[in-house]
Amino acid sequence: MSDITTVNPATGEEIATYSRLSREEACAAVDKCHAAFEQWRLRSLDDRAQVIKNLGKALRDHKEELARLMTEEVGKLIGDSRDEVELCAAICDYTAANGPRELADEQRDPNNAGRGIVTYSPIGVIYGVQPWNFPAYQVIRYAIANLMTGNGVVLKHASNCTGSGLKIAEIFAEGGLPENLFTVLVIDHDTSDAIVEHDKVRGVTLTGSDGAGKHIAEAAGKVLKPLVLELGSNDAYLVLEDTDIDKAAEVCARARLYNNGQTCINGKRFIVTDKVYDAFLEKFVAKFEATRIGDPLAEDSDMGPMARRDLREDVQKQVDQSVEKGARIACGGEIPDGPGAFYPATVLVDVAPGQPAYDDEIFGPVASVIRAKNDEDAMRLANDSRYGLGGGILCGDTDRAIELAKTHFDTGMVFINTYGVADPSMPFGGVKNSGYGREHGGFGIKEFANAKAIFVGAE
Incomplete structure (x- = not known):
């Protein structure tokens, strides 16, 4: 033993x-x-x-x-x-x-x-x-x-x-x-x-x-x-047509990178309507590229290492397999030299079914950006998952988002125009797998x- x-x-x-x-x-x-x-x-x-x-x-x-x-x-x-x-x-x-x-x-x-x-x-x-x-x-x-x-x-x-x-x-x-x-x-x-x-x-x-x-x-x-x-889970965050792009990029970056990207209810798939896709992606990638990776005990670090080197290797394998099946790396995506288990803030685009970045949970600082035709298509893509823990909606019409969350989002938790981990006063849990x-x-x-x-x- x-x-x-x-x-x-x-x-x-x-x-x-x-x-x-x-x-x-x-x-x-x-x-x-x-x-x-x-x-x-x-x-x-x-x-x-x-x-x-x-x-x-x-x-x-x-x-x-x-x-x-x-x-x-x-x-x-x-x-x-x-x-x-x-x-x-x-x-x-x-x-x-x-x-x-x-x-x-x-x-x-x-x-x-x-x-x-x-x-x-x-x-x-x-x-x-x-x-x-x-x-x-x-x-x-x-x-x-x-x-x-x-x-x-x-x-x-x-x-x-x-x-x-x-x-x-x-x-x-x-x-x-x-x-x-x-x-x-x-x-x-x-x-x-x-x-x-x-x-x-x-x-x-x-x-x-x-x-x-x-x-x-x-x-x-x-x-x-x-x-x-x-x-x-592979929580989906919907970026709808009427969203504030600056706020959406900020919330979504935090949703993906919080806790070094190793949280069950991190945002993992970012489903963006065609109307705002290019503007959102530019600001989203800029947030990731500006992330300061370093000593987790230092007050000025934005992100520390992954928890173990073997977990980092698993993430790299999922990224590589996704790229082999058609995804593209917008930033990050390579294990850096040096000690520890550090991994860069990474954005994948052209993410589609059949790729680990679409189908599975990547438990590390890797965001999958998916283009949707419109708001309705975004909701369909969000629910196209075997998982159902959490998710998010970024939009201008809060009442409409609440209705989407109540009626159509097939998850246990939904965050509207915000990202959070847990609160003692609110139920925590999921559905499906x-x-x-x-x-x-x-x-x-x-x-x-x-x-x-x-x-x-x-x-």
């Missing part, structure tokens, strides 16, 4: 080495989490909320320390890492303020009894398999919701941000979370499958590729475990809750 060694993607230097748990050790850790859950589930909603509020404070107290570690492990810009920790604390604040109301008993009037009560009960230990692109946020998103519900939480984090996962566990302990209630499992994939099957694990959540989602869904389905999946289930907005705390019906006879 090999150790895990984390590597700084900006320099190629090793950071730390961690020993993996054996299957027996990991299963014993789940048992301990379940024992902690048995006590936690009896705490009142208000008590749980107070602890979660304290966890938010602890995260803020350690913001700089955690932010720097995330930047060192995955190459995030230091400012983005700080923002991520602040978002995590805001999730704690929102959940503490709203969780007790969302989980409060509901009174009903059934026909077959004097009165009815719907109560939301915790179900047990929830197992989360999380990726590296947001080392803190991906963990906090599912962990805080489930702690509010009254569940226990175990985590398998991506190996290249193992230190961040363990640091969050330390911060939670300092914030007053009961021992073993949040447990990080440093394990391999085979042991992970055994954790899914563990009888004390009552639900599973994964954020990752659609391939990883299919694997986990099959494993969880065999043992009838409920599942939440947030998978990949982008997964199922929702987090945030009060929805996440009920995904792994038992909506229990209690019928009371006439009194």
Whole structure:
């Protein structure tokens, strides 16, 4: 059983080495989490909320320390890492303020009894398999919701941000979370499958590729475990005929390059109506060419490295295959010399079906620009995807865009004339091959809750 060694993607230097748990050790850790859950589930909603509020404070107290570690492990810009920790604390604040109301008993009037009560009960230990692109946020998103519900939480984090996962566990302990209630499992994939099957694990959540989602869904389905999946996407941003070109270019560049181009809901396909195509492309490419790539710890860098060199090689392969099938490089598109896993901000044009740039998710700073005949054709092209996580609309008529978003955009989230990552008050999740289930907005705390019906006879 090999150790895990984390590597700084900006320099190629090793950071730390961690020993993996054996299957027996990991299963014993789940048992301990379940024992902690048995006590936690009896705490009142208000008590749980107070602890979660304290966890938010602890995260803020350690913001700089955690932010720097995330930047060192995955190459995030230091400012983005700080923002991520602040978002995590805001999730704690929102959940503490709203969780007790969302989980409060509901009174009903059934026909077959004097009165009815719907109560939301915790179900047990929830197992989360999380990726590296947001080392803190991906963990906090599912962990805080489930702690509010009254569940226990175990985590398998991506190996290249193992230190961040363990640091969050330390911060939670300092914030007053009961021992073993949040447990990080440093394990391999085979042991992970055994954790899914563990009888004390009552639900599973994964954020990752659609391939990883299919694997986990099959494993969880065999043992009838409920599942939440947030998978990949190739989000489309529509640039319609009446848009403000300068604003559209700015929003779309941010949508593609945020977090070094490694975000599930980055804009990836930019579908531009013929009327404004040339003007938009000129300004869009200029934004990419002006992007300053450098040390993610430096305040003046616009973009840092990709998280790993092998991921950079995957992106280059997708770019090369797209070009072989007819795409053209407008800027970027070649791995630079030097240490680390840096990749340039890249724009591809003449993108069409059959190319990875059109069909698949490119998880790096590569934008696919697609020409549409008109606004209606742009909407058709946006939905021509096996994915459906997020998307965007850039236009002058906001009311029309809202109607398109509500009625025609086949995704879980739509951004109109803006780009954003997530907000604690709004549901987060997708459709089609982008997964199922929702987090945030009060929805996440009920995904792994038992909506229990209690019928009371006439009194």
